Amino acid sequence: MTEKALRLGTRRSKLAMAQSGQVADAVHQLTGRPVELVEITTYGDTSREHLAQIGGTGVFVAALREALVRGEVDFAVHSLKDLPTAQPDELVLAAVPAREDPRDVLIARDGLRFEELPEGARVGTGSPRRMAQLNAYARGHRMAIETVPIRGNIDTRIGFVRSGELDAVVLAAAGLHRVGRSDEVTEYLSVDTMLPAPGQGALAIECAAGHEADGLPLAAVLAELDDPATRAAVTAERSLLAALEAGCSAPVGGLADLLADGQVVKEMRLRGVVGSPDGSALVQLSTTGPVPTTHDEAAALGTELAAEMLAKGAAGLMGERAL
Numbered sequence: 001m002t003e004k005a006l007r008l009g010t011r012r013s014k015l016a017m018a019q020s021g022q023v024a025d026a027v028h029q030l031t032g033r034p035v036e037l038v039e040i041t042t043y044g045d046t047s048r049e050h051l052a053q054i055g056g057t058g059v060f061v062a063a064l065r066e067a068l069v070r071g072e073v074d075f076a077v078h079s080l081k082d083l084p085t086a087q088p089d090e091l092v093l094a095a096v097p098a099r100e101d102p103r104d105v106l107i108a109r110d111g112l113r114f115e116e117l118p119e120g121a122r123v124g125t126g127s128p129r130r131m132a133q134l135n136a137y138a139r140g141h142r143m144a145i146e147t148v149p150i151r152g153n154i155d156t157r158i159g160f161v162r163s164g165e166l167d168a169v170v171l172a173a174a175g176l177h178r179v180g181r182s183d184e185v186t187e188y189l190s191v192d193t194m195l196p197a198p199g200q201g202a203l204a205i206e207c208a209a210g211h212e213a214d215g216l217p218l219a220a221v222l223a224e225l226d227d228p229a230t231r232a233a234v235t236a237e238r239s240l241l242a243a244l245e246a247g248c249s250a251p252v253g254g255l256a257d258l259l260a261d262g263q264v265v266k267e268m269r270l271r272g273v274v275g276s277p278d279g280s281a282l283v284q285l286s287t288t289g290p291v292p293t294t295h296d297e298a299a300a301l302g303t304e305l306a307a308e309m310l311a312k313g314a315a316g317l318m319g320e321r322a323l
């Protein structure tokens, strides 16, 4: 008798299928069980509204989470940056595997870098975080650009540049790497000018609390795929986001990394930014602390930085805080 397959719930976009396929292989290696992909359509996939309008938080994950709770799938893979910061009691964030490149990139016509864009260049992004930082960068260089709200999958977004409708678009490096489109990148944006979204480049593997698949305790098994350094970093980043009371479509960037002295890791640094979408005002701060050894220590770094950012007026820049 063949062993029963583990059911992995996934969105059906090319990106979701690529990252779910990768996790499916790893789980198959780990357990010896076949892993079957179960495609689930989320509201974020079917709605044609702009993310800022549909409320942002959770639109790509709610349907997957419902399937987990109902036991229709055994585990699910999400882009961590799309996952709301509140963790439902019925679900466990079983693993955060090693992160991909967290940076944002520019894909521009004619191989242009950001600073080479012409006067009045039209740059596509639907993300208030990217808008705020792009506009601030442009102001700093006395460039005039126009940010144009767009949405759609990776191919659609690259298509706006191909068709000549836009001069450039900004996307996450990780997504492009995962779908094999990295050769389209014309500039990797420095995190000094473009802090990524909290959790960007990382995946989240989630299952229902206490769930067993034919005797296999899933949370414990999947925990083998966890990368503690990535987990600590994204915990700090998401705690920053939560403490700012912001969601994934708020103009908030955050990135934690480890600072080393030679080979020896000394500290964790957390950088954060909040900006007005026109880039006229940014609150950008960073903090460092001992390398966290627990969830609470990592989360404390985010809470601390959020308090400092709020003291510098971050709340006023976030506009609709419900977003």
Ligand SMILES: NCc1[nH]cc(CCC(=O)O)c1CC(=O)O
Binding pocket: 079, 080, 081, 082, 170, 171, 172, 173, 174, 175, 176, 199, 200, 201, 202
């Ligand atoms: N909001 C869409 C989204 N969610 C996850 C990624 C890919 C990058 C990642 O895994 O962090 C993207 C595309 C993008 O921002 O360009």
